[in-house]
Amino acid sequence: MTDAPETATPATGATRSGFVALLGAPNAGKSTLVNRLVGAKVSIVTHKVQTTRAIVRGIATHDNAQIVFIDTPGIFKPKRRLDTAMVTTAWGGARDADVILVLIDAERGIKGDAAAILERLKDVRQPKVLILNKVDRVDPEKLLKLTATANEAVEFERTFMVSALTGSGCKDLLDFLAKRLPEGPWYYPEDQISDLPMRQLAAEITREKLYLRLHQELPYSSHVETEKWEELPNGSVRIEQVIFVERDSQKKIVLGHKGETIRAIGQASRMEIAGILEQKVHLFLFVKVRENWGDDPERYREMGLDFPH
Numbered sequence: 001m002t003d004a005p006e007t008a009t010p011a012t013g014a015t016r017s018g019f020v021a022l023l024g025a026p027n028a029g030k031s032t033l034v035n036r037l038v039g040a041k042v043s044i045v046t047h048k049v050q051t052t053r054a055i056v057r058g059i060a061t062h063d064n065a066q067i068v069f070i071d072t073p074g075i076f077k078p079k080r081r082l083d084t085a086m087v088t089t090a091w092g093g094a095r096d097a098d099v100i101l102v103l104i105d106a107e108r109g110i111k112g113d114a115a116a117i118l119e120r121l122k123d124v125r126q127p128k129v130l131i132l133n134k135v136d137r138v139d140p141e142k143l144l145k146l147t148a149t150a151n152e153a154v155e156f157e158r159t160f161m162v163s164a165l166t167g168s169g170c171k172d173l174l175d176f177l178a179k180r181l182p183e184g185p186w187y188y189p190e191d192q193i194s195d196l197p198m199r200q201l202a203a204e205i206t207r208e209k210l211y212l213r214l215h216q217e218l219p220y221s222s223h224v225e226t227e228k229w230e231e232l233p234n235g236s237v238r239i240e241q242v243i244f245v246e247r248d249s250q251k252k253i254v255l256g257h258k259g260e261t262i263r264a265i266g267q268a269s270r271m272e273i274a275g276i277l278e279q280k281v282h283l284f285l286f287v288k289v290r291e292n293w294g295d296d297p298e299r300y301r302e303m304g305l306d307f308p309h
């Protein structure tokens with residue numbers, strides 16, 4: 001990774017730092033785990049699969065170490081161009097990392113995407129750590145069997161059993177990572193938890209509210225962009241965002257009866273953004289129909305993805 005800013009804050013004593021990639025099937029709990037380890041909300045969690053489109057990093061400081069998490073998009077069988085780009089980017093991120101965490105939903109077990117990830121990991125040289133997640137839902141005997149099966153398939157340095165939801169096992173994982181990363185100066189200032197620009201984070205928050213409210217009706221093809229960000233003299237901020245959908249019928253769903261739905265989404269998003277910024281927010285949401293945006297190379301660059309050829 002070479003894109004880190006040169007403004008790191010040195011801590012006293014020998015510092016450690018490095019990049020940790022999270023690989024896992026859709027819905028394995030990657031975003032929940034990053035949020036838990038970082039201790040603040042940086043990556044968006046919904047119960048829909050494949051919601052993490054851009055690579056979002058969370059930064060945890062633990063003991064003397066700065067741990068930069070690369071929250072990869074779900075690794076799954078690509079169907080559309082956009083999906084292919086996400087998979088390529090996810091594996092690229094893994095190869096740049098100092099440590100790879102392989103997250104498996106212990107309730108689902110090792111099948112489908114999880115099995116495919118283990119298979120592909122055989123060619124990856126970086127140190128690998130197995131994380132069995134959602135242990136709050138699984139009995140210990142099954143966990144032991146899963147551990148054995150996964151370790152037969154891939155050489156893992158360690159296995160951790162965690163619940164990203166309750167936090168169980170997460171401190172042990174942080175302790176391990178803090179010691180495992182190489183010695184070196186920190187990449188980011190101490191108080192920084194994500195290098196996702198605020199505009200993009202604000203768009204992610206609106207996207208989360210959109211999915212939480214319309215999860216049944218709305219396809220993944222919808223997308224939110226922050227188009228305007230204006231700091232006003234009275235200390236408040238005016239934000240304009242556009243929700244892009246692919247069809248007129250979807251636009252109607254997002255607007256809702258007499259604009260009820262978009263108003264509720266806007267209100268929930270505004271409150272959360274204001275909480276993070278600690279300033280008053282005026283949020284204006286617009287809905288636009290944009291067909292086939294998934295095939296537009298410009299969109300890929302905006303999301304930090306490679307356009308597949």
Ligand SMILES: Nc1nc2c(ncn2[C@@H]2O[C@H](COP(=O)(O)OP(=O)(O)OP(=O)(O)O)[C@@H](O)[C@H]2O)c(=O)[nH]1
Nearest residue numbers: 027028029030031032049050052074134163164165
């Ligand atoms: N019971 C339980 N549920 C969990 C746990 N961790 C995550 N979940 C739930 O699993 C679902 C998926 O979690 P995410 O963190 O969005 O999963 P993800 O791997 O980031 O998903 P994608 O972004 O789609 O790849 C959410 O409903 C979480 O609340 C856990 O430890 N226990």
